[in-house]
Amino acid sequence: MNDFPTFLADVRPAIEDSLDRLLPKATAPPARLHEALRYSTFAGGKRVRPALVVLAGETLGARRERLLPGGAALEMIHTYSLIHDDLPSLDDDDLRRGRPTAHRRYDEATAILAGDSLLTLGLTILATHPAAAPPEQRRRAVEMTGAAIGTLGMIGGQVDDLAAENDWPEDAAAALDAIHRRKTGALLTACLRLGGIYADVDEERDGVLTALGVRIGMMFQIADDILDVEGTDGTLGKTAGKDAAARKLTYPGLHGLDESKRMLARTRDEALELAGVLPSGGGLLPSFVHYLSRRDH
Amino acid sequence: MNDFPTFLADVRPAIEDSLDRLLPKATAPPARLHEALRYSTFAGGKRVRPALVVLAGETLGARRERLLPGGAALEMIHTYSLIHDDLPSLDDDDLRRGRPTAHRRYDEATAILAGDSLLTLGLTILATHPAAAPPEQRRRAVEMTGAAIGTLGMIGGQVDDLAAENDWPEDAAAALDAIHRRKTGALLTACLRLGGIYADVDEERDGVLTALGVRIGMMFQIADDILDVEGTDGTLGKTAGKDAAARKLTYPGLHGLDESKRMLARTRDEALELAGVLPSGGGLLPSFVHYLSRRDH
Numbered sequence: 001m002n003d004f005p006t007f008l009a010d011v012r013p014a015i016e017d018s019l020d021r022l023l024p025k026a027t028a029p030p031a032r033l034h035e036a037l038r039y040s041t042f043a044g045g046k047r048v049r050p051a052l053v054v055l056a057g058e059t060l061g062a063r064r065e066r067l068l069p070g071g072a073a074l075e076m077i078h079t080y081s082l083i084h085d086d087l088p089s090l091d092d093d094d095l096r097r098g099r100p101t102a103h104r105r106y107d108e109a110t111a112i113l114a115g116d117s118l119l120t121l122g123l124t125i126l127a128t129h130p131a132a133a134p135p136e137q138r139r140r141a142v143e144m145t146g147a148a149i150g151t152l153g154m155i156g157g158q159v160d161d162l163a164a165e166n167d168w169p170e171d172a173a174a175a176l177d178a179i180h181r182r183k184t185g186a187l188l189t190a191c192l193r194l195g196g197i198y199a200d201v202d203e204e205r206d207g208v209l210t211a212l213g214v215r216i217g218m219m220f221q222i223a224d225d226i227l228d229v230e231g232t233d234g235t236l237g238k239t240a241g242k243d244a245a246a247r248k249l250t251y252p253g254l255h256g257l258d259e260s261k262r263m264l265a266r267t268r269d270e271a272l273e274l275a276g277v278l279p280s281g282g283g284l285l286p287s288f289v290h291y292l293s294r295r296d297h
Numbered sequence: 298m299n300d301f302p303t304f305l306a307d308v309r310p311a312i313e314d315s316l317d318r319l320l321p322k323a324t325a326p327p328a329r330l331h332e333a334l335r336y337s338t339f340a341g342g343k344r345v346r347p348a349l350v351v352l353a354g355e356t357l358g359a360r361r362e363r364l365l366p367g368g369a370a371l372e373m374i375h376t377y378s379l380i381h382d383d384l385p386s387l388d389d390d391d392l393r394r395g396r397p398t399a400h401r402r403y404d405e406a407t408a409i410l411a412g413d414s415l416l417t418l419g420l421t422i423l424a425t426h427p428a429a430a431p432p433e434q435r436r437r438a439v440e441m442t443g444a445a446i447g448t449l450g451m452i453g454g455q456v457d458d459l460a461a462e463n464d465w466p467e468d469a470a471a472a473l474d475a476i477h478r479r480k481t482g483a484l485l486t487a488c489l490r491l492g493g494i495y496a497d498v499d500e501e502r503d504g505v506l507t508a509l510g511v512r513i514g515m516m517f518q519i520a521d522d523i524l525d526v527e528g529t530d531g532t533l534g535k536t537a538g539k540d541a542a543a544r545k546l547t548y549p550g551l552h553g554l555d556e557s558k559r560m561l562a563r564t565r566d567e568a569l570e571l572a573g574v575l576p577s578g579g580g581l582l583p584s585f586v587h588y589l590s591r592r593d594h
Contacts, residue, residue, distance in 0.1 A: 024448055030456040033448055084413060089405035108386035109459055112409065116381060116416065117448045123420045124443025127436050135432040139424050142439055146421025151321055151330055151414045159327040162406055 004287040008051050014064070015050045016042075018072040022125055036106050036114040037121075041079050044097045049191045050075045052216075052288070056195030056209065059283035069129035070141060070194050073122040077149060078187060080118035083111050085158060119149075126194075133198070140197050148190035157183025164249045176249050177218070184224075185217020192216070208277055212285070215271035219292045222264045225250040229257060268293040301584040305348050311361070312347045313339075315369040319422055333403050333411040334418075338376050341394045346488045347372045349513075349585070353492030353506065356580035366426035367438060367491050370419040374446060375484060377415035380408050382455060416446075423491075430495070437494050445487035454480025461546045473546050474515070481521075482514020489513070505574055509582070512568035516589045519561045522547040526554060565590040 019041055026035045050071025057067040086093040086101040087108065094104050103111035126141040147153060161179045169175040192209040201209070229252045251260040271289045275282030316338055323332045347368025354364040383390040383398040384405065391401050400408035423438040444450060458476045466472040489506040498506070526549045548557040568586045572579030 030448060030453045030460075032460075033453065033456045037448070080413075084409055087406075087409065089409065109384075110456070112381055112384065112386065113452050113456055115413075116377075117452050119413065119416060120420070120443055120447045120452070123417070124440060124447065127424060127439035127443065135436045139432045139435050142424035143421060146417055146424065150417045150421065151327065151334070155410050155414050155417070156327045156330065159330045159407070159410055163327075163329075 002284075002287070004055075004284050004291045007055065007284050007287075008046065008048075011051055011054050011064075012047055014068055015047045015054075015071060015075070018050070018068040019075060022069065022072050022121070022129075023076075032106070033110060033113060033117065036102055036110050037117055039105060040083050040102045040114060041076065041118070043079075043099060045075070045079075047075060049078050049187065052188065052191035053195045053198075055284055055288065056192045057198045058195075059278060059280060059285060060196055060199035060201055060205070061279070062195065062199040066130050066133065066198050067195060069125055070198060071191075073125040073129070074145070074187065074191055074194060076118040076125070077122035077145070080115040080122065081149070081154060081158075081187070083115040083118070087111060090158070090162065137197055137200070141194055144193055144197065145190050148186040148193075153182050153186035157181070157186065161249070168249060172249060172254055176251065176254055179249070180221040181214060181217060184221045185214055188217045188220060189213025205278070208274055212271055212274040215267050215274065216289070216292065218267045219264060219271065219289070222251045222260055222267070223292060225252055226257065226260055226264070228252075264293055299581075299584070301352075301581050301588045304352065304581050304584075305343065305345070308348055308351050308361075309344050311365055312344045312351075312368060312372070315347075315365040316372060319366065319369050319418070319426075320373075329403070330407060330410060330414065333399055333407050334414055336402060337380050337399045337411060338373065338415070340376075340396060342372070342376075344372060346375050346484065349485065349488035350492045350495075352581055352585065353489045354495045355492075356575060356577060356582060357493055357496035357498055357502070358576070359492065359496040363427050363430065363495050364492060366422055367495060368488075370422040370426070371442070371484065371488055371491065373415040373422070374419035374442070377412040377419065378446070378451060378455075378484070380412040380415070384408060387455070387459065434494055434497070438491055441490055441494065442487050445483040445490075450479050450483035454478070454483065458546070465546060469546060469551055473548065473551055476546070477518040478511060478514060481518045482511055485514045485517060486510025502575070505571055509568055509571040512564050512571065513586070513589065515564050516561060516568065516586070519548045519557055519564065520589060522549050523554065523557055523561070525549075561590055 023037055023041060024034045026038050028034055050068070053071035053074060054064055054067045058064060082096060083102045085091050086096060087103055093101050095101065099105070101111070102114055106114070123142055123146065126145055127138050129138070149155065151159075157179050160175070161183055164175060164179065189210055190213070192213045193206060196206050196209045228250065251263065255263065268289055272286050275285040275289060278285065320334055320338060321331045323335050325331055347365070350368035350371060351361055351364045355361060379393060380399045382388050383393060384400055390398050392398065396402070398408070399411055403411070420439055420443065423442055424435055426435070446452065448456075454476050457472070458480055461472060461476065486507055487510070489510045490503060493503050493506045525547070548560065552560065565586055569583050572582040572586060575582065
C-alpha cells in the first residue's frame with residue numbers, strides 16, 4: 001500500500017463498522033432521531049477525517065484498533081457541523097452529497113437535535129474510548145478536540161464566515177485565511193493531533209502535526225472553492241456556483257482562479273516539508289497531501 | 298446555614314464568578330457570539346443546578362472549590378438546552394425569564410451556534426477541571442454527563458415531547474413520566490451524580506443519587522406544570538397558560554390539578570426518604586426537596 005487512495009479504500013470498511021457500532025440503532029427509541037443521526041452520518045462521505053486520525057496515529061506508532069473510535073467520534077462531530085451549517089438560518093442548503101439535507105429530509109427541529117446529539121456523542125466517545133487507553137489520554141482527546149471545535153475554533157470560523165457574507169471585512173485576504181483556519185482547518189488539525197495523542201507524542205511533534213494540519217485545512221478550502229467555480233452540480237453533489245451567487249468570500253473570488261491554484265501549490269509544498277519531518281517521512285501523509293492538491297473527486 | 302435558600306444565597310456569588318471566569322470574554326472575537334453566550338448564561342437564572350452539584354458534593358465530602366467548575370459546566374449545558382428549545386422550529390418561545398430569548402435578541406443562526414458553543418464548552422470543562430483532580434474522575438464526569446444529555450437522556454426527552462404535541466401517545470401517563478425523566482430529570486440527576494463523582498462515591502451511593510435525582514426531576518416538572526396553570530406572566534417571566542394553549546402533554550392536563558399536587562407530595566416523600574440515606578441525613582438535600590415542593594418562586 002503506497003498511496004493514500006489505496007489506504008483509504010483499505011481502512012474505510014473498518015471506519016464504517018466503527019461508526020455503525022458506536023451510533024445508536026435506528027430501531028431503538030427515539031427511533032426518528034436515531035434514524036436521522038444515521039441518515040446524515042451514512043451519506044456517502046469519503047471518511048477523510050477518520051482516515052487521517054488512523055494515518056497519523058499509525059505513522060506515529062499507535063495500533064489501528066486504538067485509533068478507530070476516536071476517528072469515528074471526529075466524523076460524528078464533522079457530521080454535526082454539516083447538519084447545523086446546512087440549516088435555513090445558516091447556509092440554507094437543500095442538498096448535500098446529492099441527497100436532501102437533514103432538515104429537508106426530516107424537519108428543522110430534528111436536524112437541530114440530531115446535530116446536538118452527534119456533538120454530544122462524539123465528545124463522549126472521546127472520553128470513553130478506547131476503554132483500555134490511560135484516562136489521561138482520553139481526557140486530552142476531549143480537551144484538544146473541545147478547543148478545536150469551540151468558539152475560538154470551528155464555531156468561531158463559521159460565525160465569521162456568516163458575518164462576512166453581509167459585509168466583507170476590511171482586510172479580506174487575512175479574514176479569509178482566519179475564517180478557514182478555524183472553520184475547516186481546526187477539525188482537520190484535530191484529526192492529526194488526535195492520532196498523535198493516541199501515539200503519545202511529545203509537544204514538539206504535536207507542534208509539527210498542528211502546523212501540518214493548518215496547511216491541510218487551507219488546501220482543503222482552496223480546493224473546495226476552486227471546485228465550486230470549475231465543477232458542475234453532478235461532480236459536486238451540491239449546487240455549483242452557489243458561493244459566487246451568495247457573494248461569499250472565497251479564494252477565487254478574492255485572489256482569482258490562477259492565483260488560487262498557485263496558493264494551493266505553495267501550501268502543498270509547505271505541507272510536504274512538514275510531513276517529511278515525521279517518522280518514515282510521514283508515511284502516507286505526503287501522498288494524502290498530493291491527493292488533496294489534485295482534488296477533483 | 299440550615300436551609301436551602303440560605304445555602305443558595307451563600308454559594309451563588311461563587312457560581313457566578315466561576316461562570317464568569319470559564320466563559321470567553323464578551324470583548325474577545327468572535328465578540329457577537331461570545332456576547333450571546335453571556336447574554337443567555339447571565340439571564341437571572343437561580344443557579345439551582347450548580348448549587349445542587351455543590352450541595353451533593355459537599356454532603357458527600359468534596360471541597361467546594363473542586364465542585365464549582367463542574368457546576369458551571371452543567372449550568373452552561375442547561376443554558377444550551379434552553380437556547381435550542383426556545384428556537385422557532387422547537388418550542389418557539391420569545392420570552393425567557395422576562396427577557397427576549399437568544400434568537401429574538403440576536404438571530405437564529407447566532408442562537409444555534411451559541412447553544413453549540415455552550416454544549417462544547419461545558420463538556421470540555423468537565424474534561425479539564427479541576428486540573429488537580431485525577432484524570433479518571435474527569436473522564437467519568439464527561440462519560441456520565443454525555444449519557445445524561447444524549448439521545449437516551451435530555452435530547453431524547455425533548456424529541457418525544459415535541460412528538461407528543463402533535464399526537465398524544467397511547468399510554469399518555471407513562472409517556473409523560475418517560476419524557477420528563479429524560480427532558481428535565483436527566484440533567485438534574487447528573488448534577489447530583491457529578492457531586493458524587495468529585496467525592497469519589499461508590500456504586501451503591503451513586504445509585505441512591507440517581508434515584509433521588511429522578512424524583513427531583515419529576516417534582517421539578519410537576520411543579521412547573523402546576524405553575525403554568527396557576528401563575529401569571531409576571532410570576533413566570535414567560536407566557537402563562539402556554540402549555541394548555543399548545544395542547545401540550547402536562548401533569549395537570551392529564552391528571553387534573555388536585556391529583557398533580559398529590560403526585561408532587563408523594564414524590565417529595567420518596568425523595569426525602571432517599572436523601573435521608575445519605576451521610577448526615579443528606580445535609581441540606583431534604584431542605585432542597587421541600588423548597589421544590591413549595592415552588593412558587
